[in-house]
Amino acid sequence: MDRRVVGVETEFGLAHRGGERRGLPPEEAARYLFRPVLDWGRSSNVFIPNGSRLYLDVGSHPEYATAECDRLTDLIASDRAGELIMHDLALRAEQTMAADGYAGTLYLLKNNIDSQGNSYGSHENYLIPRTTHFRRLSTILLPFLVTRQLLAGAGRIVPAADGRGAHWAFSQRADHMWEGISSATTRARPIINTRDEPHADAGVHRRLHVIVGDSNMSETTQLLRFGSTDLVLRMIEAGVPLGDFELEDPIAAIRTISHDLTGTATVPTRDGRRVTAVDVQSALLDRSRRFVAEHGAHHEHVDAVLELWERTLQAVSSGDHTLIEADIDWAIKKRTVEDVAARGGLPLDAPRLTQVDMAYHDVHPERGLFRMLERRGRATRLVDDDAVRRATVDPPATTRASLRGRFLSTARAFGVEHQVDWVQHKLVERPLEALMLKDPLAVEEPRLESLLDKLGDRAARLQELDIEQRAAQPGPLALSERYRVRDAPPPDPPLI
Numbered sequence: 001m002d003r004r005v006v007g008v009e010t011e012f013g014l015a016h017r018g019g020e021r022r023g024l025p026p027e028e029a030a031r032y033l034f035r036p037v038l039d040w041g042r043s044s045n046v047f048i049p050n051g052s053r054l055y056l057d058v059g060s061h062p063e064y065a066t067a068e069c070d071r072l073t074d075l076i077a078s079d080r081a082g083e084l085i086m087h088d089l090a091l092r093a094e095q096t097m098a099a100d101g102y103a104g105t106l107y108l109l110k111n112n113i114d115s116q117g118n119s120y121g122s123h124e125n126y127l128i129p130r131t132t133h134f135r136r137l138s139t140i141l142l143p144f145l146v147t148r149q150l151l152a153g154a155g156r157i158v159p160a161a162d163g164r165g166a167h168w169a170f171s172q173r174a175d176h177m178w179e180g181i182s183s184a185t186t187r188a189r190p191i192i193n194t195r196d197e198p199h200a201d202a203g204v205h206r207r208l209h210v211i212v213g214d215s216n217m218s219e220t221t222q223l224l225r226f227g228s229t230d231l232v233l234r235m236i237e238a239g240v241p242l243g244d245f246e247l248e249d250p251i252a253a254i255r256t257i258s259h260d261l262t263g264t265a266t267v268p269t270r271d272g273r274r275v276t277a278v279d280v281q282s283a284l285l286d287r288s289r290r291f292v293a294e295h296g297a298h299h300e301h302v303d304a305v306l307e308l309w310e311r312t313l314q315a316v317s318s319g320d321h322t323l324i325e326a327d328i329d330w331a332i333k334k335r336t337v338e339d340v341a342a343r344g345g346l347p348l349d350a351p352r353l354t355q356v357d358m359a360y361h362d363v364h365p366e367r368g369l370f371r372m373l374e375r376r377g378r379a380t381r382l383v384d385d386d387a388v389r390r391a392t393v394d395p396p397a398t399t400r401a402s403l404r405g406r407f408l409s410t411a412r413a414f415g416v417e418h419q420v421d422w423v424q425h426k427l428v429e430r431p432l433e434a435l436m437l438k439d440p441l442a443v444e445e446p447r448l449e450s451l452l453d454k455l456g457d458r459a460a461r462l463q464e465l466d467i468e469q470r471a472a473q474p475g476p477l478a479l480s481e482r483y484r485v486r487d488a489p490p491p492d493p494p495l496i
């Protein structure tokens with residue numbers, strides 16, 4: 001597929017530290033966090049004008065699912081917009097909590113393990129043709145994902161246990177995966193989830209649901225994570241021979257690989273060989289290079305993806321992590337922790353270093369450690385602050401999310417009851433005209449226009465607000481109204 005639709009869902013960790021009193025438990029803090037969302041959409045599961053979804057399930061891990069994107073930079077901007085949106089909600093929650101006598105600081109962490117060792121996810125969704133051979137997903141995609149942590153792991157200090165001292169791991173999620181491929185998400189936590197909800201034409205497409213990824217802070221890590229996965233999927237879809245790396249035990253392998261920063265630990269394949277993560281990744285990189293040389297680059301970042309992929313494998317196999325210390329999350333974090341450790345003469349299991357590990361994922365734009373590093377030029381950027389801010393209110397222009405955003409904003413501007421999800425657009429007063437947009441790449445739809453026209457003479461009466469006008473509205477920017485209905489023109493003066 002030349003244009004692949006991708007979306008990523010992020011669950012955030014939440015911690016409230018009280019001032020004089022004890023902080024609120026995360027469940028309660030989460031309820032405060034989502035209060036403006038509930039006021040705005042009368043539900044804790046809402047689609048917002050930038051085409052994305054905000055969601056709070058039972059429990060304490062608020063979720064943001066990006067709109068469907070088909071350009072990597074849109075995906076990165078939309079994902080980062082989610083951080084800003086959550087941060088904005090956190091600031092408001094701090095104020096309401098303080099007013100209720102719970103003054104304190106609310107920390108929102110884009111990581112995957114809390115201090116109690118609970119894990120929460122970062123789920124990727126890729127549109128793939130229904131014809132994709134399932135067997136190839138397990139022989140190629142699964143070993144790719146098991147070893148992809150070298151490229152896209154968020155890194156973690158593992159406390160001493162079972163006779164092994166504190167050490168670094170590539171991935172936050174690896175120790176929390178329990179199955180290779182299955183249809184359950186929560187209990188079994190499979191690397192690839194086979195639940196079949198394509199949010200598209202089920203006769204033509206599937207939505208591949210990948211549950212194994214760590215949440216990333218670094219934009220370049222995101223580029224490599226989504227860009228390399230897309231390339232591997234392209235080769236699978238094109239039927240390119242890719243060898244067979246099917247692993248004997250993917251779950252044992254993902255753990256072994258995560259805990260070996262040298263990349264030299266071997267894991268058994270089904271056909272009785274032993275391979276390292278670098279072996280698997282190098283083979284797939286090599287084939288990707290050949291594939292791109294034969295078929296051409298299908299988007300403007302392909303060369304950057306290949307270059308960073310190669311550099312990352314070199315960094316792991318040579319042990320020279322400085323090669324990627326501004327580009328790949330685990331290496332950026334590791335360097336920072338090592339700086340702090342060296343300055344204070346601290347061992348790796350020092351509590352201060354665990355704090356640094358957590359602070360790396362704090363989404364607060366000033367306090368968050370990753371953001372600080374970025375400001376100091378120690379993390380490479382691909383999208384600028386302005387693009388991220390715009391992505392909090394504007395949907396990506398090249399997918400159906402643009403239609404969803406407009407439908408939602410228009411219906412709200414007229415105060416008309418409506419229902420929206422990834423596919424559906426419905427005005428409650430006109431249920432029979434509900435519109436299912438099954439093509440995720442649709443950006444024009446005459447039936448949607450005529451549905452909107454039923455709301456009145458749009459062109460004449462709706463005025464689109466710019467981002468500053470929206471920022472001036474009360475409430476979170478992401479929930480601000482996109483249109484204002486112009487006042488009716490004043491009546492003509494009476495003739496005398």
Ligand SMILES: Nc1ncnc2c1ncn2[C@@H]1O[C@H](COP(=O)(O)OP(=O)(O)OP(=O)(O)O)[C@@H](O)[C@H]1O
Pocket residue numbers: 005006007008009053065066067068069125126127197198199200206207208422440
């Ligand atoms: N056809 C599609 N192909 C690829 N990605 C899609 C497609 N449709 C939607 N997405 C993306 O998939 C993600 C869906 O997230 P969401 O969590 O809301 O859905 P879900 O996984 O079906 O539901 P839940 O997590 O509540 O079980 C979003 O990031 C969205 O952009």
Ligand SMILES: [Mg+2]
Pocket residue numbers: 009123
């Ligand atoms: Mg989901």
